[in-house]
Amino acid sequence: MAYFSSILELIGNTPLLDVSSLSPNSQVRILAKLEGQNPGGSVKDRIALAMIEDAEKTGRLSSGDTILEPSSGNTGIGLAMISKAKGYTLKIVMPENVSTERRACLESWGAEIIQSPGSEGSNGAVRHAQKLAEERPEYVFLYQYANPANPRAHFEGTGPEIFRDCPEVTHFVAGLGTSGTLIGVGSFLKSKNPQVEIWAIEPPSGEMVDGLRSLDDGYIPPIFVENNGEDLLDRRTIVSPRESIEWVRKLASVGVFAGISSGAVMAGAAKCARAIDQGVIVVVFADGGWKYLSTGAWSDDIDQVVDRAKSMIYF
Template sequence: MGADGDGGPVHGSVLDGIGATPLVRLNRIVPEGGAPVWVKTEWANPGGSVKDRAALAMVLDAEASGALAPGGTIVEGTSGNTGIGLAMVAAARGYRAVFVVPDRTTPEKLALLGAYGAEVVPTPGLVPREDPRHVQQLAARIAAETPDGWLADQYANPANPDVHERTTGPEIWAQTGGRITHLVAGAGTGGTVTGAGRHLRRHGVEIVAADPWTSRYGGGDGSPYYVEAVGHYLHPLTGADSWPAVYDTAVPDRTERVGDGESLRTVRRLAREEGLLVGGSAGLAVAAALRVSAAAGPDGLVVAVLPDSGRIYLSKYFDDAWLTTLGFLDAAEEPLVRDVIGPHEPGLRVAPATVTIGELHAEVGPGGPGGAVPVVLPRATDADGTATWSVPDVIGCVRLGELAGLPAADRVGVHAGPPPPTVGHGEAAATAAARLDDAGVDPQDPVLVLVDGRGVTQIERAALDG
């Protein structure tokens, strides 16, 4: 609201600054001969992400319907951005705010929620959907038990996709002068790609959903990934997979699956080659958009939605040590872990926690170094067709010799010890060895070697000494 002067718009409230975010053209990382790629800078919203749009829309809708009473409490389960948007709206409109947040959320996001005066309830992020600690389950219970509590429920609230159909999609169409040919957006709740996609499809635009490689949306195995706030994780002990009601899967023409490594390395390129400091879901969208650009050719125009800023991921995606120890980045110091351990056979021998000791001896054979076998959460399939395992799915370790004499019908998971320590394949071998020694790892103890956050082989600690 307010008059526009020579210095720009004047708003009566911070909430009036939501939307109308700029488009920025990428100049240095677009493939030669490909379509131009423009990015929708959603971190320019006052709360710092695309979720500001849905947060305000959901609150206004709840006020109009009477679901949210004056002085009430806004409750939501969130990986951070929706909570930050709702916390900003709550502060501006006089509500209390309580957010259930998974324990994998960055410290920066937690600090922002606290800065707005919100109450944060941490909970394990990797539990079955039926578990009462699950983010959505716990948030629903808190809302029901709180006087004048209102659950925003971004996963099922139609105001989420509707605001993108009314604002985000039309903005992109107008900003490109109707020249856009492809929209690329990640799907978390699915609100952005559904709403903006609905509007742009009516103009003949091809809609591409960008998805982490292991996310269930694109057909992955549902195992954990390292790009926050996008995709669909599925705990293998969840009874029935349930997708967000707001995600209309008929809107995207196709899904572009992108591995964590490609996404996070794109994040780094955007900062260093384009001057754009963005989060992991933005790196995912741009990585997919670059593929779309190469296929579309120079006559196309690709727009990618960049949900948030890299400022809330400085402790992860821009931390060299974090990336290196997970196998996403190579250290400057040589030799690297992969140089020291040498070639290894593809495939990691593992024991699903639900198999019996008898089945383990019959199927796994001698096991890895020292007879040690990582114990993992069982998954029906591995999305990329190779025997690698996301670190959070490795829940323990057993040594076959120590299982001798135990009942053959016992489940392996009952007897598992702690999961093995990990090293990145591009970590400096001396640094990795020193880190393990400081942690008290014995020379014969098993160690998982990671590539892009997934275990690819197992070694003994002593192997790092060359």
């Protein structure tokens, strides 16, 4: 009998799926790493585990402690699953306008949700969590945007898995959130082959939820700055909500039920495929479609779905 003794052992080692039938260039293969196969349902299980284990190792975190983190969803969900398995209390600061499924997932794993105003977006959640961390120093503040364990999880896990399964990779395309995936995987792949190009895909936040009163409220994750993200990336491109939804539907048409940011990343991969003569593009699909059913992304009129994206955080 073969079995695993902890849910945590199921994190990582996700499959690479050939989705070249959707490639706009017959000389370019596109392979998608399906991070939705992680037990918490997203790529963020990897960094959640890495940050918690790192805090345990350094003595910052021990049994009975309370963890605090800002998250628009997936990091919170990963932390909630692991906190339950390891016996920690978890508080997540989350904007109020995320999909209902994200909140429901967090509650199912027993996390406490502290809501931040929707109009302030993800930047607002970060600010609120920082303030709370100062007021309550007994909380263990993992802070994914600045925690070196975040990119390290991808440098030691996701990157080597991709190179093991597809050493012929020429382009790596992934979404830019905390920048952990791009920094970790990008640095690893370039260390193996400096010719590999790293493309960042940025889904623009809804214009109602960019969370800014002035440009000085802007936010760049410290891990992006500290790891010279600007030098590592070869290209950074935005994908509109409409393109993201269109591509999420194309993916469903070949049987792949992926989250909305995966649609954005696939749109970016298609752009990349059109721009090059030949190559092998590896993309990261951060999660599956389950948490976005309530957005109507697959079922409703596309104009309505795109309009709703102006005031919702889909990514």
